[in-house]
Amino acid sequence: MFFYSVTVILLLTSFFADRKKTIRALKIAWRKFSNILPMFIVMLVLVSVSLYLLPQELIREYLGEEDLLKGMGIAMLVGSIALMPGFIVFPLCGILREQGVPYMVLSGFTTTLMMVGLVTLPVEKAYFGMKTALIRNGIGLIIAVIVAFATGLVFAEVMQ
Amino acid sequence: MKTKFPVILITAYTAFIIFSLAFGYQPGKDIGTNFLSFTLSMLKILPGAFILIGLFQVWVSRERVEKHLGENSSIMSFLWVLLLAGTTVGGLYVAFPVAWALHEKGARLQVVLAYVGFAAVCRIPMIIFEASFMGVKFTLVRLLVSIPLVVISSVLLGRYLKAGNWKMISPD
Known part of the structure; x- marks a missing residue:
């Protein structure tokens, strides 16, 4: 994995340059990790439940909604709640596209997935506080609406 | 400020998963599987990410x-x-x-x-x-x-x- 190769190379370089500093870096890493760990566990609990409540088949069914605005609303709601890795999301969107789901529904779905995170809220709250976390997520939702409509314009889905 | 460990939530969740495994409650088993697979994929990333943050802090x-x-x-x-x-x-x-x-x-x-x-x-x-x-x-x-x-x-x-x-x- 590329990411770990980079990490290991940097860690080794650091170690040979300054052993003490490197050990301090690892201690900082552990302290930071262990302090946020409880919130990560809460996030994992929420993810595991949300994945159960919103399985792929259900998402496919929901996003296949005929009415454009209704479809977008559902897509953004699901996108805000769920947390999915890219390697699941985009193949899924590819399938949905082939089934005739409009691009704007899909961009609303992916953008909310990326920017709005109900399940990451426990982690976000620990750093930003609840109020700021909520504002940031609200902004993400607004941006997703704008992105979706821009997509609809470019793909000529809103002009009828 | 340290983040508090959410004891009640974690205990209830763990109990639910164990109960589901013991009595074969399928939704609970599915949720447990989800938890495990997501934990694994996160564990692949988080240690490296925090090591890089640590290196950033000192260098x-x-x-x-x-x-x-x-x-x-x-x-x-x-x-x-x-x-x-x-x-x-x-x-x-x-x-x-x-x-x-x-x-x-x-x-x-x-x-x-x-x-x-x-x-x-x-x-x-x-x-x-x-x-x-x-x-x-x-x-x-x-x-x-x-x-x-x-x-x-x-x-x-x-x-x-x-x-x-x-x-x-x-x-x-």
Whole structure:
């Protein structure tokens, strides 16, 4: 994995340059990790439940909604709640596209997935506080609406 | 401030999973499987990410961060965090601790918020994946619309929070 190769190379370089500093870096890493760990566990609990409540088949069914605005609303709601890795999301969107789901529904779905995170809220709250976390997520939702409509314009889905 | 361990939630959840395994309650077993698979995929990323944050803490000077991302930094600061976000792995849950590490070293709030937004919408591996499934046009529209909006909203939110003397909380 590329990411770990980079990490290991940097860690080794650091170690040979300054052993003490490197050990301090690892201690900082552990302290930071262990302090946020409880919130990560809460996030994992929420993810595991949300994945159960919103399985792929259900998402496919929901996003296949005929009415454009209704479809977008559902897509953004699901996108805000769920947390999915890219390697699941985009193949899924590819399938949905082939089934005739409009691009704007899909961009609303992916953008909310990326920017709005109900399940990451426990982690976000620990750093930003609840109020700021909520504002940031609200902004993400607004941006997703704008992105979706821009997509609809470019793909000529809103002009009828 | 330390984040408190959510004892009740974790206990109830664990009990639920054990109960489901013991009595063969399928939804509970599915949820347990989800938990396990997501934990594993997160464990592949988090240790590396936090090691990099630790290295950043000891090797990068406060002066340098302040110069490029601090209160008096130029518009270029947004470009730097855009590049950093492009190489961020995982998702928002990795971006938050990185954002905090940047802020701790003197990066201004607007830039930190922009980093979080960028890390959400323009991670390079994700972009490549998206473009290959959805087409370059789809991805370009999304990026060209969301990047400026992230900058504008981060500047506004940053100013608003600063006006209210808001401070980022340290979870460590």
